[in-house]
Amino acid sequence: MPTDARIAVIPEAGGDYTIENREIADPGPHEVLIKLVATGVCHTDLAVQAGDLPTNYPVVLGHEGAGTIVKVGDHVSDLAEGDRVVLSYGSCGRCRPCQEGDPAYCNDFEALNFMNERQGSDKPVFADGPNAAFFQQSSFATHSIAHERNVVKIEADVDISLLGPLGCGIQTGAGAVMRTAQPKAGSTLLVSGVGSVGMSAVMGAKVAGCSTIIAVDTNAERLELAREIGATDTIVAGKDTDVPDAVRQIVEEGVDFAIECSGNDKAARAAWEALAKRGTLVVVGAPPSGTEYAFDANEQIMSGRKIVGCVEGDAKVKQFIPELVRLHQRGLFPFDRLVKRYPFDKINEAVKDLHDGKVFKPILEMS
Numbered sequence: 001m002p003t004d005a006r007i008a009v010i011p012e013a014g015g016d017y018t019i020e021n022r023e024i025a026d027p028g029p030h031e032v033l034i035k036l037v038a039t040g041v042c043h044t045d046l047a048v049q050a051g052d053l054p055t056n057y058p059v060v061l062g063h064e065g066a067g068t069i070v071k072v073g074d075h076v077s078d079l080a081e082g083d084r085v086v087l088s089y090g091s092c093g094r095c096r097p098c099q100e101g102d103p104a105y106c107n108d109f110e111a112l113n114f115m116n117e118r119q120g121s122d123k124p125v126f127a128d129g130p131n132a133a134f135f136q137q138s139s140f141a142t143h144s145i146a147h148e149r150n151v152v153k154i155e156a157d158v159d160i161s162l163l164g165p166l167g168c169g170i171q172t173g174a175g176a177v178m179r180t181a182q183p184k185a186g187s188t189l190l191v192s193g194v195g196s197v198g199m200s201a202v203m204g205a206k207v208a209g210c211s212t213i214i215a216v217d218t219n220a221e222r223l224e225l226a227r228e229i230g231a232t233d234t235i236v237a238g239k240d241t242d243v244p245d246a247v248r249q250i251v252e253e254g255v256d257f258a259i260e261c262s263g264n265d266k267a268a269r270a271a272w273e274a275l276a277k278r279g280t281l282v283v284v285g286a287p288p289s290g291t292e293y294a295f296d297a298n299e300q301i302m303s304g305r306k307i308v309g310c311v312e313g314d315a316k317v318k319q320f321i322p323e324l325v326r327l328h329q330r331g332l333f334p335f336d337r338l339v340k341r342y343p344f345d346k347i348n349e350a351v352k353d354l355h356d357g358k359v360f361k362p363i364l365e366m367s
Contacts, residue, residue: 005143011058013051022129028121033071039139040064040165041362052288058130065139066164084160086152088167088317090136104311119147173200175313181257185209188255192271193262196361201259206230244273263287278304
């Protein structure tokens with residue numbers, strides 16, 4: 001029997017969301033159909049909506065979905081109807097990065113996550129409607145098709161409506177520390193930009209046992225929360241603030257690691273200059289396409305500093321997301337403090353609040 005879905009559609013770059021009703025396809029052999037309970041809103045959604053990152057319009061965005069499986073493809077073996085799940089990013093499973101255990105660097109990442117290339121079927125998700133395989137889920141909807149590779153079963157006794165942001169923004173910040181940087185206990189670490197990704201990096205650094213965790217942002221109120229969830233020190237960035245000098249007032253030799261979450265070229269440069277010799281800069285924040293970061297080559301050679309890119313927190317989602325859930329249950333990863341909930345039909349309000357910095361992580365509730 002056909003399944004009807006309510007979807008939020010972006011008609012073109014710069015457009016607002018409109019709510020429509022459409023009949024959604026059945027899942028392909030390696031896909032599942034999910035009835036969504038809630039979906040996080042990510043800055044990546046904002047960037048694609050604005051046209052700063054690519055997609056093919058009209059489109060249903062959303063890539064932090066959570067809900068319950070209602071139909072299962074014929075060849076899906078590790079998921080079943082009734083399973084509570086979180087949805088994450090798509091990967092092919094066949095290319096060299098995927099085969100070597102780095103699916104976040106899949107050779108088909110752009111096609112599968114931004115360009116709506118449905119992985120489990122040649123048919124469109126909506127026969128008479130918009131593109132809807134964004135991050136293999138397009139979860140700004142009441143129902144979603146997802147591939148088995150990016151669906152994570154949640155067995156823990158926890159509110160599933162809270163967990164969608166673990167599928168992208170929260171795992172990206174936490175993973176940038178816990179999986180990409182992998183600091184030893186006692187390391188010193190800087191987080192540049194404390195939105196939801198940066199806050200998650202702060203929490204990840206505390207879990208990792210960093211002795212000094214410095215949060216940098218232009219917003220003093222955000223820095224207060226950063227202290228409450230794990231930052232040992234804070235720096236209010238501004239035109240009169242020399243961030244590297246301020247860091248060395250706290251850690252004389254500079255920090256071992258810097259996690260750049262702002263996507264700002266000046267902030268990235270300051271984070272790099274704040275590193276100690278042999279320190280590592282992890283670049284996480286996604287600026288508009290074409291943005292370049294500049295570092296003095298000889299200074300980098302002589303300092304032995306390293307620069308590492310990071311996608312999706314280097315997460316193997318079926319392992320890392322349940323790990324974050326367990327940490328949350330133990331009170332060690334309080335990402336719920338970042339959340340504000342909105343009804344699904346208030347999606348434009350939620351997007352505006354995120355854009356204006358009024359909220360860290362909006363969650364759209366579908367009921």
